[in-house]
Amino acid sequence: MPAPPKLNQRDSDLWSEYSSFDSTPRYPSGTRSSLATISAGKILFSFDARDFPFLTADYPDSEDEEEKPGLKKKKRPKKPIVGCNPLSPRGCGNVLSLFLTIGGLVSLFVLYPVISFLNRTAASTLGGYNIGGINASGQIPEIRGNYGLIDLDTPKDAYTMRSWRDPSVRMNLVFSDEFNEEGRSFYPGDDPYWEAVDLHYWATGNLEWYDPKAVTTQGGALVVTLSQKATHGLNYEGGMITSWNKFCFTGGYIEASVMMPGVNNILGLWPAVWTMGNLGRAGYGATLEGVWPYTYDSCDVGTAPNQTINGLPLAAAQTDGGGPLSYLPGQKLSRCTCNGEDHPGPKHPDGTFVGRAAPEIDIFEAQIDARTLVGEVSQSAQWAPFNADYHWNDTPDNLIISNTITSKQNTYIGGLTQQATSVVTQTDQNCYERGTGCFSVYGFEYKPGFDNAYISWISNDAVAWTMLSGGLGPDADVQISARPVSQEPMYIIVNLGMSRSFGTVDLAHIPFPVHMRLDYIRVYQPSNAINVGCNPKNFPTTKYIRDHIQAYTNPNLTTWVDDYRKPWPKNSLIDQC
Numbered sequence: 279m280p281a282p283p284k285l286n287q288r289d290s291d292l293w294s295e296y297s298s299f300d301s302t303p304r305y306p307s308g309t310r311s312s313l314a315t316i317s318a319g320k321i322l323f324s325f326d327a328r329d330f331p332f333l334t335a336d337y338p339d340s341e342d343e344e345e346k347p348g349l350k351k352k353k354r355p356k357k358p359i360v361g362c363n364p365l366s367p368r369g370c371g372n373v374l375s376l377f378l379t380i381g382g383l384v385s386l387f388v389l390y391p392v393i394s395f396l397n398r399t400a401a402s403t404l405g406g407y408n409i410g411g412i413n414a415s416g417q418i419p420e421i422r423g424n425y426g427l428i429d430l431d432t433p434k435d436a437y438t439m440r441s442w443r444d445p446s447v448r449m450n451l452v453f454s455d456e457f458n459e460e461g462r463s464f465y466p467g468d469d470p471y472w473e474a475v476d477l478h479y480w481a482t483g484n485l486e487w488y489d490p491k492a493v494t495t496q497g498g499a500l501v502v503t504l505s506q507k508a509t510h511g512l513n514y515e516g517g518m519i520t521s522w523n524k525f526c527f528t529g530g531y532i533e534a535s536v537m538m539p540g541v542n543n544i545l546g547l548w549p550a551v552w553t554m555g556n557l558g559r560a561g562y563g564a565t566l567e568g569v570w571p572y573t574y575d576s577c578d579v580g581t582a583p584n585q586t587i588n589g590l591p592l593a594a595a596q597t598d599g600g601g602p603l604s605y606l607p608g609q610k611l612s613r614c615t616c617n618g619e620d621h622p623g624p625k626h627p628d629g630t631f632v633g634r635a636a637p638e639i640d641i642f643e644a645q646i647d648a649r650t651l652v653g654e655v656s657q658s659a660q661w662a663p664f665n666a667d668y669h670w671n672d673t674p675d676n677l678i679i680s681n682t683i684t685s686k687q688n689t690y691i692g693g694l695t696q697q698a699t700s701v702v703t704q705t706d707q708n709c710y711e712r713g714t715g716c717f718s719v720y721g722f723e724y725k726p727g728f729d730n731a732y733i734s735w736i737s738n739d740a741v742a743w744t745m746l747s748g749g750l751g752p753d754a755d756v757q758i759s760a761r762p763v764s765q766e767p768m769y770i771i772v773n774l775g776m777s778r779s780f781g782t783v784d785l786a787h788i789p790f791p792v793h794m795r796l797d798y799i800r801v802y803q804p805s806n807a808i809n810v811g812c813n814p815k816n817f818p819t820t821k822y823i824r825d826h827i828q829a830y831t832n833p834n835l836t837t838w839v840d841d842y843r844k845p846w847p848k849n850s851l852i853d854q855c
Contacts, residue, residue, distance in 0.1 A: 424459065425470050427525075427810070431456040432800070439802055442531065442723050442734050442741050449531060449802035452810050455500075456798045462495040464519050474519045477561050477833040478510065484548075485514050485776045485783065488561070492517030493772075498797065502774040504539065504547070505791035514790075518561070518773035523823065523830075526556050526767035526812035530803035533721030533736060538644055538705065539774060539792040541712040542653035546783035549774045549794045551641040551720065555766030556812045556819045557611070557622065558636025563836035564829040565636075568610025568846070571660035571696050572635035573766075576759035580663035581612035581633075582852060585756060593666040593755040603664055603756065605694040609635065610838065610847060616855035619847035622822035624815075634817070637661075637764035639733060642720045644705065645781055653707055655720065656688055657735035657742060658700035659764075666755035668692030670699055676749030677701075680741045699750075701735065701743040712789065717797045724763055731763035767812050767819065772796065 424430045428437075432454040441447035455471065464474035474490035487510040492503045502517040509515050534551045558566045574580055579587050585594040585604045594603040611634040615621045621631050642655035661670075668691045670676075679685050679701060688700035709718040719739040725731045731747035750761040774794045776783050803809065813820040823830050828842065835841040848855060 427453050429454045429456045429458075429798075431458045432798070436800065439531070441804070442736060443725075443732060443744070447804050450805050450808070451800060452527065452530070452803050452808060453525060453801040454798060456498070457495045457500040457796060458498050459495060460497075463490075464493050465490045471521050471525045472519045473522070473524065474517060475561050475833075478512065479518070479561055479773075479775060479777075480836075481561075481563060481566075482777045483779045484516075485512065485778075486516035487512045487514070488518045488773070488775070489515050490517070493519050499537070500772070500796040500799075502539075502549075502772060502794045502796075503791050504774045504776070504793075514776065516773065516775040518771065518775070520560060520772075521770045522559050523556060523769070523812050523819075526769045526810070527801050527803065528765065528767050528809040528814060528817070529724065529726050529807055530801060530809075531721060531723035532641065532770070532799070532801045533719055534641060534772075534799045535717040535719050535797035536642075536709070537715065537717050537795040537797075538653065538710045539794040540710065540789060542705070542707045542710045543646060543651040544784055544787050544789075545646045545648060545651075545781060546776055546785065546788050547774070547792060548643065548645070548776055548780050550643040550771070551796070551799075552638065552643070552771050553641070553768040554638050554771060555636035555764060556769055557634060557766065557822065559830050560771055562830060562833050564832075564838050564842040565826070567838045568607050569634070569636040570662075571638050572606075572609045572633075572662045573637040573761050573764050574609055574635065574663060574759075575613055575633035575762060575765075577612065577614040577630060577851065578757060578759055579851070580756075580758035581609040581614050581849060583608040585663050585758070587851060591755065591757045594664075594757075597667060602694075603666070603668075604662070606662055607846075608849065608852075609633065609662075611635065612849060614849045614851050616848040616850050616853065620825075620844075621847060622818055624818065632817070635662075635766065637766055637768075639722060639724065639764060639768065641722055641735075642737070643780070645702075648782055653705040653710065654702050655705055655737055656690075656700050656702050657720075657722065657737065658688065658698050659733055659745065661697045661699065661750060661761055663758045663761070664692060664697040664756070665750075665753045665758075668697045670697070671749045671751060672699075673749070676746045678744040678746075680743060685737075685742050699745050703735075703737040703742045706738050711793055711795070717795070726763050726765040728760055728762045733763060766817050767809075767814055769812065770799065772799075 428451055432451065436454070437451045439449050439451075441449055462469065464472050466473055474493045475488050476490055478484065478487050486504060489509065492505070492515055494501055500519075502519075504514065504516040506513065507515040532553065536549075536551065539549055540547050554560055554570070558570045560566075579585060579591065579594070583606070584602045585606070586602070589595050597603050611621050611631070613626075613630050613633040615631045617629070622634055624632055626632060638660040640656070640658045640660075642657055644653065644655050646652070647654055665671075670691075672687070677687065677699075679687070685701050685703040688698065688702050690698060690700060692698050706716065706718045708714040709716040719736065721736040722733055723736070724733040728747055732744055734744040735742045747760070747763055750763075752759050772794075774792075801810075826842075826844070829835050829838070829844075838844055839846055
């Protein structure tokens, strides 16, 4: 697979870390401890029982000294010193109290910390930017103001919803951003959950440079601007923000309320809201090589470069077009990875690694139909390894389109670097920047895994289509196994750009500058399946990202071996472990 071209110059500030230290005095100026107010003339007494003989047991009782007429003086036996008799009830009580006090102190300061440490649960970052971005402990800080996972401006009636797939399932809001605060900045370090990129998205041949200043909030919406502007050797400037390594979720439903940019009948704009597995960072090519768009947990030829070993199977080695089925370099973090090789884990009970990757599920990519000049959205998932001829099992049991008048199966089903399951749906033609200014709701609901897994896409606040996991089952022609619906922690991406690889770009008629607006983004999950965070136990990412932080923070590194200069993990089917 030929290496993508490298860029020579970047003006971006690739990475920044912020830490804060509270140097505020514990007490306000002029305040003194109450101990400091004691007068120097006060007398402090030192008590000694010997100075007061009437308090000792040997001091004679007045009755012993009193002479009584007619009676012979009797010497009274000395009273025992009760405090010194360990067998008396009072002595036993004192000893018992002492032991209980000592035992309590030992339990509090010795046993409790030990037990707490042994039974501790790893602190959740809740999707926090836990590698040098938010705070030293990796936790999302408790910031005064509206910075929780759930936006305080989210209406209370939006805190719960019913599953689109099964209305009997109640789903709870786990994340929201209403974008109501005016003038937010998304430069690195400025926001707890979002960060704007500063790079050229070369992988899809985009015509613009993504700059953080092209993304802000205005009038209660997130605003992403695409303008005609010379910058970094390109003629256009767009914007992209992501929640990579800050907020991720696994399973559930995500929706965005969107006003499309420009007009509904001019070709060329490429607005998108989509998700990707946290092990791949969009725009950072080295991190994507061998992980995007895989979603695979089997050890077979599907993990090999070009999906072939020694020229087999034939259906993958040579297609009807005369070339190979796949140009992918193989699954880098596969179930076939040899023990001792670089892999984020975890392992299956049989000792093999869990296959890891960076799958992609799109909420939408918007386009204009070149024939009808009607606005549409393609709602897709990308897959690897590929079916023979990229044809998934799209039977009526696995492909369910709700309205065949407004929605149709996408004619694009795949190519050398991805396979797609996709349906195209007409948008609300009013909800464009140059239209009436309305917003339309798009989203997808999904259940991860193999059995009974699915993805249902929402367009215009209604189900557009559903894909069931049976459609991505085993394929004997190319000798691959089933591909699961993404089980990886997924982060959110919002971008507005242009690329001729996506379709015709009518530069002469696009009314620059154009703006995509998002009223809100919300994420829901079933109450019995809450899974929020970028480092879940069964699909960890933190250590692997930390170990390869240079690749994840330098967009100039476009390939893993040639640019980043790290070895490709050995595959037990190809290499000698």
